[in-house]
Amino acid sequence: MDLSSLLDIVDSTIRLSTPLIFAALAGLYSERSGIFDISLEGKMLIAAFASASAAAVWGSVVLGLCVGILASVAFSLIHGVASITYRGNQIVSGVAINFIAAGLTIILGQSWFGQGGRTPSLFGGGRFTAVDLPFAEAVRDVPVLGPIYSGVLSGQTPLVYVAFLMVPLTWWVLYRTRFGLRLRAVGENPAAVDTAGISVTFLRYRAVIICGVLTGFAGAYLSTGQAAGFTRDMTAGKGYIALAALIFANWKPVPVMFACLLFGFLDAVSIRVQGVELPLVGQVSVQFVQALPYILTVVLLAGFVGKATPPKAGGVPYVKER
Amino acid sequence: MSRPYAKLPAWIDYGLIPLINLVVAFLVAGLVVLLVGESPLEAAALMLRGAFGYAEGFGFTLYYATNFIFTGLAVAVAFHGGLFNIGGEGQAYVGGLGVAAVALSLGAILPWWLNLPLAIALSFAFGALWAFVPAYLQAKRGSHIVITTIMFNFIAASLMVYLLVGVLKPAGSMAPETRTFDAGGQLPKLKGLFELFGFNLGGAPLNVSIFVALVAAVFVYVLIWRTRLGYEIRTLGFSPRAARYAGMSETRLIVVTMMISGGLAGMMALNAIMGDQYRLAIDFPQGAGFVGIAVALMGRGHPAGIVPAAILFGMLYQGGAELAFDMPAISRDMIVIIQGLVILFAGALENMFRPGIGAAYQRVRFRTEEPAGANVGEAR
Numbered sequence: 001m002d003l004s005s006l007l008d009i010v011d012s013t014i015r016l017s018t019p020l021i022f023a024a025l026a027g028l029y030s031e032r033s034g035i036f037d038i039s040l041e042g043k044m045l046i047a048a049f050a051s052a053s054a055a056a057v058w059g060s061v062v063l064g065l066c067v068g069i070l071a072s073v074a075f076s077l078i079h080g081v082a083s084i085t086y087r088g089n090q091i092v093s094g095v096a097i098n099f100i101a102a103g104l105t106i107i108l109g110q111s112w113f114g115q116g117g118r119t120p121s122l123f124g125g126g127r128f129t130a131v132d133l134p135f136a137e138a139v140r141d142v143p144v145l146g147p148i149y150s151g152v153l154s155g156q157t158p159l160v161y162v163a164f165l166m167v168p169l170t171w172w173v174l175y176r177t178r179f180g181l182r183l184r185a186v187g188e189n190p191a192a193v194d195t196a197g198i199s200v201t202f203l204r205y206r207a208v209i210i211c212g213v214l215t216g217f218a219g220a221y222l223s224t225g226q227a228a229g230f231t232r233d234m235t236a237g238k239g240y241i242a243l244a245a246l247i248f249a250n251w252k253p254v255p256v257m258f259a260c261l262l263f264g265f266l267d268a269v270s271i272r273v274q275g276v277e278l279p280l281v282g283q284v285s286v287q288f289v290q291a292l293p294y295i296l297t298v299v300l301l302a303g304f305v306g307k308a309t310p311p312k313a314g315g316v317p318y319v320k321e322r
Numbered sequence: 323m324s325r326p327y328a329k330l331p332a333w334i335d336y337g338l339i340p341l342i343n344l345v346v347a348f349l350v351a352g353l354v355v356l357l358v359g360e361s362p363l364e365a366a367a368l369m370l371r372g373a374f375g376y377a378e379g380f381g382f383t384l385y386y387a388t389n390f391i392f393t394g395l396a397v398a399v400a401f402h403g404g405l406f407n408i409g410g411e412g413q414a415y416v417g418g419l420g421v422a423a424v425a426l427s428l429g430a431i432l433p434w435w436l437n438l439p440l441a442i443a444l445s446f447a448f449g450a451l452w453a454f455v456p457a458y459l460q461a462k463r464g465s466h467i468v469i470t471t472i473m474f475n476f477i478a479a480s481l482m483v484y485l486l487v488g489v490l491k492p493a494g495s496m497a498p499e500t501r502t503f504d505a506g507g508q509l510p511k512l513k514g515l516f517e518l519f520g521f522n523l524g525g526a527p528l529n530v531s532i533f534v535a536l537v538a539a540v541f542v543y544v545l546i547w548r549t550r551l552g553y554e555i556r557t558l559g560f561s562p563r564a565a566r567y568a569g570m571s572e573t574r575l576i577v578v579t580m581m582i583s584g585g586l587a588g589m590m591a592l593n594a595i596m597g598d599q600y601r602l603a604i605d606f607p608q609g610a611g612f613v614g615i616a617v618a619l620m621g622r623g624h625p626a627g628i629v630p631a632a633i634l635f636g637m638l639y640q641g642g643a644e645l646a647f648d649m650p651a652i653s654r655d656m657i658v659i660i661q662g663l664v665i666l667f668a669g670a671l672e673n674m675f676r677p678g679i680g681a682a683y684q685r686v687r688f689r690t691e692e693p694a695g696a697n698v699g700e701a702r
Contacts, residue, residue: 038468082670091406091468093670095615099662104354106655111358117655240472247469285488291480294473298455301465301473310466 003147009268011152014160015226017257017264019044019218021163023242024249024256025170026214030076032174032251033207034187034313035083038094039075040215041239042101047072047219049105052119052230053112055126061224064126068223069216075101076212077205084204087317098239106232117232119223128157128225157225159217166214170253183207187311190318200318218242244297250309263293330680336622340668342675344620347663354659358651365645365652372644373637377516379644381526387629387636388528388593389607391535393614394632395542396449396587398623402546403579404559409456409471410587411611412478413449417588419482420444421595422490422500422602425507432506441596442534442589449588450581452478457580461573467580479605486604499603509597529597538586539625545582555579587611609658616661619669635661 023040030037051068055061075097082093106117113119133154139146174180182203186193190200222238223230241263248262249255270289330339352362373383393410400407407413424441456470486498495501509529516523546552558565558575566572594606613635620634621627635657642657667674 038472078666082666086671086673088670088673089406090670091408092615092619092665095408095612096662096666096670099612099658099665101662103655103658103660103662106653107354107358107651107659110653111651117653237476240476243469244473285484287480287484291477294476294480298459298465298470298473298477301463301470302459303463303465 003144007147007152009265009272012268013261013265014152014156015264016267017260018160018163019221019226019238020242020245020260020264021167021257022159022214022218022221023239024245024260025166025253026211026218027243027246028170028174028251028253028256029183029207029214030211031246031314032187032311033183033204034190034311034316034318035079035204035208035211036090036094036315037079037208037211038091038243039079039097039101039239040211040218040242041235041237042094042098043072043075043212043215044219044222044239045098045105045233045235046075046101047216048223048234049109049119049219049230051216051220052122052223053109055122055224056113056120056229059124059126061122061126061128064224065216065220068220069213072216072219073209073212076208076215080205080208083317084201084208087319090315090317102233105230109230109232119230122224122228126224127228128159128221130155131158131161157221159221159225162217163221164257166217167253167257174253179206184311187313190313194318194320200320204318215239241293244293247310248297248300251311266290266292330676330683334679334683336624336627339672339676339679340620340622340627342679343667343672344664346675347660347667350663350667351656351660354656355652360649360651365649368645368648369638369641371641373641377521378524378526379640380521381512381516381523381528382640382643383633383636384532385526385528385593385598385636386639387632388532388535388597389590389610390613390617390632390635391532391539391629392590392593393587393610394617394621394628395538395614395625396583396585396590396611397614397618398621398625398628399542399546399555399586400579400583401618401623402552402559403555403575404562405457405460405576405580405583406468407453407471407580407583407587408468408615409453409474409478409584409611410590410614411607411609412471412475413452413584413587414590414607414611415478415482415605416452417445417449417585418591418595418602418606419485420446420448420588421591422503425503425596425600426500429504429507434506434509437506438509438530438534438592438596441592445588445591446585447588449591450585452588453580453584454577457577457584460580461576475611483604486602490602497603500601503596503600507596508600509592511597527598529593531593531597534589534592536629538589539629542586543625551578587614613661616664616668620664 023044027037027040047068050071051064054067055064079093079097082088083090109117109119139149174184182193182198186200186203194200222234245259245263246256249259266289270286273284273286273289355362355365372379374380393414396410397407421441421444424437424444428437428440452474456467456474459465459470460467490500491498492501509531512528512530513523546555554565554570554575557568557570558572562572565575590607590610595602599606617628617631617635621631638657638660642654646653
């Protein structure tokens with residue numbers, strides 16, 4: 001394998017990890033506050049649809065991003081009302097949101113654009129275009145480092161950089177701010193937070209809204225950054241992979257990035273391993289590589305390798321003592 | 323499921339509240355129909371006519387309902403044990419292997435009525451096996467069953483694609499599916515039975531597995547409410563600590579409950595594969611495993627509620643298909659929205675109307691007798 005095909009894999013790993021990073025960090029805020037969220041998939045889907053629709057109609061990708069975020073925040077709030085205010089089952093609520101998003105995107109897409117659930121192809125200002133970092137052209141001929149800089153680091157869409165910047169930002173918010181401390185506390189022991197005179201409800205709602213904003217980014221990236229328009233069921237399980245990455249990373253921001261890169265890498269190579277012979281293993285099946293993120297997560301959850309420790313109060317509605 | 327609010331009489335709890343939840347879900351669905359510029363009332367009428375208006379449509383309705391009875395029962399059994407089996411889809415998919423194993427190997431040798439019990443046993447076994455690993459991991463290693471069953475859905479999908487494009491595909495064929503089963507691997511349709519009453523089912527794939535589904539519903543009722551195991555399962559669901567204190571083995575109960583649940587989901591393959599398609603094809607459950615969640619929630623976990631809820635969803639599936647002909651703006655995906663709304667209102671938001679209804683009920687009752695304390699409900 002030569003350098004250029006290696007860089008090719010690294011490049012697509014980064015592209016494929018980006019939506020996972022957004023979605024997994026979204027889940028991190030929500031789950032660290034004690035609200036389990038299996039509706040990352042649905043929120044990404046609705047955001048992808050909303051931003052592609054808005055971008056197609058108004059021709060502005062920034063407007064598209066905003067509309068996508070609004071849509072997924074709206075869905076987040078449904079989840080919040082169900083699981084915070086009405087103390088419903090968070091898993092059930094998440095399942096419901098996934099279904100509503102799956103159906104709604106197709107029905108509305110068909111009725112608005114009449115292309116079988118697709119949105120019109122985006123072009124020009126309707127898409128996020130590649131950003132060239134300074135000197136990308138100049139250093140292209142420098143051996144090894146040149147192609148890495150100009151081929152991989154430079155020339156990504158802006159949201160890719162936002163995603164990777166979101167990781168240190170999340171770390172900082174979580175571990176270095178008052179909000180982050182309270183957020184972590186409310187996921188571990190809401191009663192203690194309540195005793196300190198801080199509203200559990202308000203904290204959790206804020207966490208859920210942040211989750212909506214970040215899934216909005218994830219969805220917008222899928223339909224206006226990676227692809228040029230929305231296609232039916234375009235998240236294709238990425239929300240669940242992000243959830244797996246979140247668990248795999250033990251609900252910590254920096255490991256989340258590495259888990260997403262790992263799963264993105266598996267996604268990137270799964271297309272390329274068709275028919276490749278590996279020593280010892282023999283022929284690798286595409287299906288096995290595709291199932292690998294899920295298998296790895298199950299193995300990790302089983303506690304044979306490492307130990308997954310979810311936030312203690314996760315999934316439990318908070319009832320103020322009477 | 324926690325019930326922090328006052329206990330209400332059964333007719334409110336099992337009749338009125340599900341009905342209100344359902345009505346609200348349909349009202350919101352109606353708004354979506356309005357949004358795409360069609361008339362919700364007209365859509366509802368078309369849907370009802372498509373599902374019940376003629377015998378063939380009715381046959382399709384019951385065919386879909388059969389799938390949902392199996393998967394609804396599967397989710398309900400797990401619910402009673404306090405477990406959320408979201409993996410019905412994967413278990414049904416893998417259950418198809420059991421059906422295919424019987425139909426492919428014995429289809430040419432034995433008649434269908436001998437193959438049916440074998441196929442029931444094997445589909446149950448395969449579905450149960452697929453639920454075993456998540457169950458064991460939950461019981462022994464404390465990994466969250468919701469996450470593991472989701473993961474197992476995806477693993478099942480990959481596994482089945484692998485098998486269907488590899489081992490199971492007959493030589494020389496391009497389509498990723500098994501060969502068509504021989505006559506012994508095909509369950510008889512109920513066309514003849516309905517003709518006795520003067521109905522023409524036409525091409526409806528309704529077959530004898532609906533009787534298997536109904537027997538399974540009775541079996542689940544007996545299991546949960548009339549056996550010792552069922553008592554233990556309900557105890558586990560109500561309070562794992564109480565179950566432990568009473569000397570019940572939590573591990574055994576979780577594993578057994580999940581395997582029964584997975585087995586019931588696996589049996590769904592009987593209807594789809596042996597009853598209709600006569601071959602194992604990619605993604606044959608078509609979301610039935612997920613519909614089971616809505617069905618179980620709407621039926622409140624009781625077979626007497628699950629069977630009508632399954633018929634309702636069968637009606638939505640069939641009526642929705644018909645609707646798509648007359649109103650192209652409303653495709654079958656409308657059903658997915660309704661399904662999600664039912665899960666939302668009957669499941670996640672079940673506490674939304676309960677306090678109001680409870681208060682109204684207490685006010686009415688207050689005049690006749692002493693109120694039994696409206697807010698004494700235990701906190702979780």
